[in-house]
Amino acid sequence: MxxxxxxxxxxxxxxxxxxxxxxxxxxxxxxxxxxxxxxxxxxxxxxxxxxxxxxxxxxxxxxxxxxxxxxxxxxxxxxxxxxxxxxxxxxxxxxxxxxxxxxxxxxxxxxxxxxxxxxxxxxxxxxxxxxxxxxxxxxxxxxxxxxxxxxxxxxxxxxxxxxxxxxxxxxxxxxxxxxxxxxxxxxxxxxxxxxxxxxxxxxxxxxxxxxxxxxxxxxxxxxxxxxxxxxxxxxxxxxxxxxxxxxLDRVRFEAIDVAIDELDDEAALERELRRRAASVVAAADGRLVLLRVTLTGRGPLHEVLVRDDYLAGLRTALDDQEDAELVWERIASTAGPAVDLDDLRQSNAFAAEVLAVFDELAADPAAAEQLLEGLTASFTDSALVGLATEDPVTRLAVARDLALGLLLEQGGAA
Ligand SMILES: [Mn+2]
Structure with a gap:
């Protein structure tokens, strides 16, 4: 003994x-x-x-x-x-x-x-x-x-x-x-x-x-x-x-943030996700890892991330190809479009007015909360899904970037 x-x-x-x-x-x-x-x-x-x-x-x-x-x-x-x-x-x-x-x-x-x-x-x-x-x-x-x-x-x-x-x-x-x-x-x-x-x-x-x-x-x-x-x-x-x-655990929960700033396209995103996941799996020493990913930062990829069901589809695609050691448990995004918010605030673009509204909301948490509830309910396939447990500040920023993205990336207003 x-x-x-x-x-x-x-x-x-x-x-x-x-x-x-x-x-x-x-x-x-x-x-x-x-x-x-x-x-x-x-x-x-x-x-x-x-x-x-x-x-x-x-x-x-x-x-x-x-x-x-x-x-x-x-x-x-x-x-x-x-x-x-x-x-x-x-x-x-x-x-x-x-x-x-x-x-x-x-x-x-x-x-x-x-x-x-x-x-x-x-x-x-x-x-x-x-x-x-x-x-x-x-x-x-x-x-x-x-x-x-x-x-x-x-x-x-x-x-x-x-x-x-x-x-x-x-x-x-x-x-x-x-x-x-x-x-x-x-x-x-x-x-x-x-x-x-x-x-x-x-x-x-x-x-x-x-x-x-x-x-x-x-x-x-x-x-x-x-x-x-x-x-x-x-x-x-x-x-x-x-x-x-x-x-002594047998299954391990892990979470990583992956910045999209330097990622030019979907292929680069997948490569980066796999690279980061591999190091998490290696550290878990043979255990099953349930990995949660949050995409962060700003970049051109934002336009792709906010498409309907994109993140859910990416998660399934990665997960289907995985071996016994890794589960892609969830992929969520708080990333934004490749735009400098301060530059935008100074500009005359319509997007600057939208940004001003969001800046006002950020100063009024009760109104922001109300807006978020409505947004999350109506955009059931949007980038806001999967972020229900995040704090209101994060969700508001995601909603803001979603709106700016629609104006700048898809509306051709940029
Ligand atoms: Mn207890």
């Missing part, structure tokens, strides 16, 4: 991916099994690192009792860990609150911390005693500051706190069990294994207060992109020596 443990969180096992379109044939199985395969990779990693214990910091499942497939894979993994003498410490989070019996209850080698009040368990680790403290959510919306109830106590050796919580305000995450770094530091743990925030994040250096992030990214949203996995923590006596991330 090595002087290491692993911290994982937010596994959401056997839950569907969110916010992705229809994928080409043959990928359903890979997608369906990604979270479970990541769990198997986590178990393999525990065995390879010969860890003393594994900490699961909440949201093991997407809902209270998980799924039969999820529970079955978890049981099999925990049996493998138990056979190797690796203990598991788990808490329940807001997605899988401990309202009745835990799906982990009764499995050998597993400690499930009770709800509402932190408790602890001490055992003899490889370099002396180890005490793990934790508390489960008993319901989805926990509003109490659970961190305040943690106490280190008198036991010698390493103390690890396990908590599902919101440190500060986080966009896109429920504000549950709110607490501060100060609250956590005050509990005098040697390491805080946190769950809830899906992007890996180190909140404090001494002691380390770490969000492991979700084991497998779950959607194309920014916090779910890039590498996901767990944290390997090395300790000695009552000190944490180091911690490092390990990548």
């Amino acid at each position: 090595s002087n290491r443990f692993i911290h994982a969180a937010d596994l959401h096992l056997d839950s569907p991916f969110v916010g992705i379109g229809t994928l080409r044939e043959g990928l359903d199985d890979v997608m369906r099994d990604a979270s479970l395969d990541a769990w198997d990779a986590l178990v393999d990693c525990c065995l390879a690192e010969d860890v003393a214990f594994l900490v699961l910091a909440g949201d093991l499942f997407d809902r209270a009792d998980g799924t039969p497939r999820g529970r079955s894979r978890v049981r099999r993994g925990i049996e493998r860990l138990h056979a190797a003498g690796i203990r598991v410490f788990a808490i329940h989070g807001n997605h899988d609150p401990l309202s009745g019996r835990s799906p982990l209850q009764g499995l050998e080698g597993v400690t499930v911390f009770r709800k509402d009040v932190p408790t602890s368990e001490t055992f003899e680790g490889p370099t002396g005693p180890v005490t793990v403290h934790g508390v489960s959510f008993g319901k989805r919306e926990v509003t109490d500051n659970l961190a305040l109830a943690f106490e280190r106590g008198d036991a010698p050796g390493l103390h690890v706190g396990v908590l599902h919580c919101s440190l500060g305000e986080r966009e896109g995450h429920g504000h549950y069990a709110p607490c501060s770094v100060g609250d956590l530091v005050a509990a005098r743990m040697d390491y805080w294994a946190l769950g809830h925030i899906h992007a890996y994040s180190e909140e404090n250096a001494e002691p380390p207060i770490v969000y492991a992030g979700t084991l497998q990214g779950r959607s194309p949203k920014s916090g779910e992109r890039g590498p996901h996995g767990a944290v390997v923590v090395e300790f000695e006596g009552d000190r944490v020596l180091s911690h490092r991330r390990v990548e």
Whole structure:
């Protein structure tokens, strides 16, 4: 047994991916099994690192009792860990609150911390005693500051706190069990294994207060992109020596911006897209990459990009020719026509008057929002499609460039 443990969180096992379109044939199985395969990779990693214990910091499942497939894979993994003498410490989070019996209850080698009040368990680790403290959510919306109830106590050796919580305000995450770094530091743990925030994040250096992030990214949203996995923590006596991330995800969401300024035609665009995608795929080390592209900048290609269904057609064309490692998940554009807006503002062209209207709108967010709703509804195949989640400023700029493009590129007014 090595002087290491692993911290994982937010596994959401056997839950569907969110916010992705229809994928080409043959990928359903890979997608369906990604979270479970990541769990198997986590178990393999525990065995390879010969860890003393594994900490699961909440949201093991997407809902209270998980799924039969999820529970079955978890049981099999925990049996493998138990056979190797690796203990598991788990808490329940807001997605899988401990309202009745835990799906982990009764499995050998597993400690499930009770709800509402932190408790602890001490055992003899490889370099002396180890005490793990934790508390489960008993319901989805926990509003109490659970961190305040943690106490280190008198036991010698390493103390690890396990908590599902919101440190500060986080966009896109429920504000549950709110607490501060100060609250956590005050509990005098040697390491805080946190769950809830899906992007890996180190909140404090001494002691380390770490969000492991979700084991497998779950959607194309920014916090779910890039590498996901767990944290390997090395300790000695009552000190944490180091911690490092390990990548255990099976499917990876990535997003890139590609500027059109230097691209003269469609062939150049395709070449550039393939070149950029190849480097993303290479960095993913054999995983399936779901790639989202945003075309940016200004150039003559804008005229092509805004044609009806062009971007959707380009995406399909690229995707159909792709091999097993890459999915062209979406291609959107915020690019504009090859025009200098400042020059245009100074000119007498009709387009200058249109630009002036958009400049006015930019100063009046409410009116802009109203206009955008109308535009997005009436131009269902336009460049505005696929940008519904972008901020109003970006969408307004795209609408402006669409209008200017129609005047300058297709209307012959330039
Ligand atoms: Mn959560």
